[in-house]
Amino acid sequence: MNTIYAIMAAFRQHWKNTTANLWSLSFFFGAVPQVAVFAWIASQNPDRAVLGYLIIGAPFMAIWNSVFFGIAGALSNEIWDGVIEFTIISKTSILVSLLGKALAMMVFGIPVGLISAGTMLIVGRQMPVIDNWPMLFVSIIVIFIGLTSIGLVMMPVIALSRGRTSGIFTPLIPLVITFSGFLYPITSLPSWLGFVSHILPSAWGMESVMQAVKGPDSAWAVISGWVYSLLLSAALLVITYYLFKMVEKRLRITGMTAH
């Protein structure tokens, strides 16, 4: 129960901080031209399932574009701002605290996804064909969790990076989009690259989206995507936990909590 309280408190703190500093039109509408183009392409295809798939994947792409650095940079910002001390001296795990922050950022990105989906409906001028809405809804939640865990694992990675790092994490945004299959089923990837997708929880979630859109081959075909996605998310959380330990150890050894 205490863990939930801690997550909620961290969520609230990061939410207030984000909403105080990040209200900008470009945050919410920046992806509109890009998704409009995707919708136009999908609308050229008589198979309406294509628009159905893209209308789920492209908003996730837009959310990821918007929130990635807000999540992945959260730990570095804490260190930079000199407030990491409070997290370290608290009995609450850093992982729990930063999970709340990551969730806050993801929730803040939801309107970006809704605006993107709305844009695609307007440009596509047709309702997407979705065979199974409940399965689609669960798949969306699973992908949401998957993206949160990917963002979370990047927090300690960025914090542990040393030297000149500006710009080196930027390609992670298209990397996750490319290999998550937000814009095409991952089976479209060349076989020599397909294995990368299988370590991303979001890619398994999109497999389930594909099943929900075109009609599931079997219940297991959908559920397996959720299971693998959630298992991979859990694995990423474990990795994140140990990476946070490394960050904490480094901070305690060097004594450099603030830069």
Added chain:
Amino acid sequence: MYNFWVQNWLLYKGLYDYNHLRGYIANVVMQPALMVMMYALMGRYAMDAKTSIFIAVGINVSSISYNVISGITRSYANDRWYSMFSILYITKVNRFWNYTARSILYYPTGLLSGIVGLVMIRLLTPVDFGAINWAGLIVATLVINAAVCAWAEFLGIFAIVFSEWLTILAFALSVTLILSGMIIPLEVFPTALQEIGKLLPMTNGLIAIREVFNGAPFSAFSFDILREALTGIAYFVIGYFGFVIFERVVKRTGKLEMEQFG
């Protein structure tokens, strides 16, 4: 001439935040490779293999512009953030050469990005490299890259006025993504919009590039390349006047500090 190259290097080295090996590889090699891959695969899924070539070629040009515009507009904004303009304005440095020096070293960056994208197009689409008019491709790429540098210089003036570059980058990429024929063919739009699109950099160059991929002779696209070059020159000249006017306004009002200007 020596001073000009010193300016080139200092403006590039000091103001381009990604100017270290890891940052350079990440942005100039990895980013374009991933963008071309993402769009090519999306085109193949949503349409067909032929469309994936059309889209991949368009997005490759967009990747060139991403790297060049982000670099140049960011360096302009940084110049303002780091309060370097006040130092420039008390020197006798030739303003035209100073303005020109801000884009020279981004030119190879754009070219490298384009080459990376070309490799990805070869790997991921069924494009016939044997049919390409290679001489035409080289000329068209050199001209497009120069026009993009000029466009970025023009946008850089907005970066120093507003002390901000990310929104300007997003605006520039969005406008060209839709109206330059990168993904949506120009013919889809009404005539008036097509003409507006042709006032943007890359639009005319892309028409030439697409001809080049079809193996067309130089005469078939020489006018498009000429128009692309003229578009670049026009943006460069307008940008230069903006650069000079900014200095005059600053000197007249004495308001260079960010909170007081723009």
